[in-house]
Amino acid sequence: MPVDDAATEFHRFFERHHAELARLAHLLTGEADAADDLAADALLALWHRWDRLRRAEHPLAYARGVVANMARSRIRSAVRERRRVHLFWSHRSDRVEATDVAAVLDVRAALGRLPFRKRACVVLRHAFDLSEKDTALALGVSVGTVKSQTSKGMAELERLLGSRAGELTGRRT
Known part of the structure; x- marks a missing residue:
């Protein structure tokens, strides 16, 4: 398939599934503001692999997995950040x-x-x-x-x- 056809096909996939992937990101992270960004980042990752994915049986399932992995990474980063902040601001016993x-x-x-x-x-x-x-x-x-x-x-x-x-x-x- 020529590049223009692949781009058109991906654009249709994006239009059809972006909102659903953003909802998934929102429900997984609890962050409405970050949901669109996570969905867009996941779709960008898909675009880089689109030549292989468009022939896959379930590209939407793969997209959901990418969103879930990105959401997990975001949550882990937030937890690590909170732990670091808590460590740095916790009270020391040697007053x-x-x-x-x-x-x-x-x-x-x-x-x-x-x-x-x-x-x-x-x-x-x-x-x-x-x-x-x-x-x-x-x-x-x-x-x-x-x-x-x-x-x-x-x-x-x-x-x-x-x-x-x-x-x-x-x-x-």
Whole structure:
């Protein structure tokens, strides 16, 4: 079949099944906003394999499987993110007497303004005193990423906190 025929056939498949696949994504994830994106991403994946799939007996079944796998990945990512956030913000048992509550609140507010990866690198490196290698392992990134994200995160904290940044974060300047 010529390319134009394949494109037309896929377009018909898309038009016929996009809404159903979006509904499936919505029901699996509970996220109405993400449902259309998941369905579109699944259909894009199908388009890349359309030459093989259009001859398959049940391309819609395959499409549903792709949506289900993508939804599962999205849910797992959200769960991992929640666990990381909980880990980083959970209370530590080794409290220091006479804590400067205002300073702690300033640091937490500044950390909250950092993107997740920078915040995670700074917290693991400086609050949990992990090595660059251990931080990279915990976050599933390279040591180079840890170095650059930590450096950029600390620079951003210094900008946000001013001259007190090193004192408040435990970093020697």
